[in-house]
Amino acid sequence: MKVAVIGANGDSGSHIVTSLVERGHQVLAVVRRPETITETESIQVRKLQDIYDVDRVKKAIEGADAVVSALGSGTLKMAAQPTTLYSQGTRTIRRAMRQLGIQRLIVLSSGGVEYDPNYKWIFLVCLRRYLINTYLDMALMDGALEEVTDLEWTSVRLPYICEGPSKPYIVKDRHHGPDVEIKLHFCDVGDMVAKEIDERKWIRKFAAPGYIP
Numbered sequence: 001m002k003v004a005v006i007g008a009n010g011d012s013g014s015h016i017v018t019s020l021v022e023r024g025h026q027v028l029a030v031v032r033r034p035e036t037i038t039e040t041e042s043i044q045v046r047k048l049q050d051i052y053d054v055d056r057v058k059k060a061i062e063g064a065d066a067v068v069s070a071l072g073s074g075t076l077k078m079a080a081q082p083t084t085l086y087s088q089g090t091r092t093i094r095r096a097m098r099q100l101g102i103q104r105l106i107v108l109s110s111g112g113v114e115y116d117p118n119y120k121w122i123f124l125v126c127l128r129r130y131l132i133n134t135y136l137d138m139a140l141m142d143g144a145l146e147e148v149t150d151l152e153w154t155s156v157r158l159p160y161i162c163e164g165p166s167k168p169y170i171v172k173d174r175h176h177g178p179d180v181e182i183k184l185h186f187c188d189v190g191d192m193v194a195k196e197i198d199e200r201k202w203i204r205k206f207a208a209p210g211y212i213p
Contacts (some may be wrong), residue, residue, distance in 0.1 A: 004028040004064035006048065006071060006093065006126045009036040013070035015190030019044065022151060023194050027178055031202060040187065051089040057096040062111055066104035087121045087140035094151060105153045106193055111182065113139045113157065113207055116175050142206065154202040156193060159184050159210045166191065171201075174210045180210035 005021050007013040008029035017027050021042045029037045034045045046056045046104060051071065061067055071089050072162050075078040085190055111160040112135045159176055164185035171192065176182050184192075196202055 001065045002026040002028060002063060003066045003068060004030055004061040005068045006030040007069065010070055010072050011186050012189045015186045016070055016193045018070055019190035019194035020197065023198060025197065028061065028064050030039065040077050042105045050157050054092050054095045059098055060097060061102065062100060064102055067093060067097060067102060068193060069107040073134060079131055083137050084134045086137045087144065090141045091144065094148065097151065103152050105142065105151050106196060107154045107155050109138050109142055109157045110135060111157045111176050112157050113142055114175070152203050154196055157206050157208040158189065161186060161189060165212055169209050169211050174206040174208060176210045178206045179213070182210050182212045184209055184211065
């Protein structure tokens with residue numbers, strides 16, 4: 001399968017690309033700065049300057065069988081600013097996919113989108129408040145996806161993500177729940193997304209991965 005990964009040079013996106021290639025897929029690595037990724041037999045790099053321009057998005061993902069959106073703000077400071085990256089960016093991706101006849105879409109969202117009492121107080125009181133602009137826009141993205149019936153979408157609601165080795169993890173429905181460590185390493189973000197491309201267990205659902213305590 002050929003999978004377009006938008007934001008392929010980010011922390012999560014780069015690991016998604018690696019995991020897809022390890023599973024035998026071809027990747028269209030869609031990035032703003034093509035010089036940040038090296039092309040190989042399995043990875044073709046495509047430039048996308050404007051995520052809000054449907055014609056440019058179409059050109060970037062044309063030929064793909066599935067699309068993964070690993071869009072991100074880049075820094076914590078930028079993530080605190082008002083944004084439409086997730087809601088409007090994903091809307092543009094959906095429009096481009098429909099025009100090209102691509103059905104499968106996986107987006108990266110966050111467990112912080114909806115209130116979850118299983119999160120630690122430091123997140124609920126401090127970090128969630130600081131990043132409220134990002135979470136509000138992700139909520140708009142997820143809410144819009146929930147109404148979509150003509151695409152096979154999956155929203156991956158990530159917990160706290162960071163570098164680290166691969167570990168056993170589980171995937172819960174919508175919320176992480178009390179029996180999950182609300183943490184995931186970038187390599188396992190990649191593994192989970194690539195596995196979902198193959199296994200299709202979370203079609204039109206919100207998947208919340210986390211480690212087994």
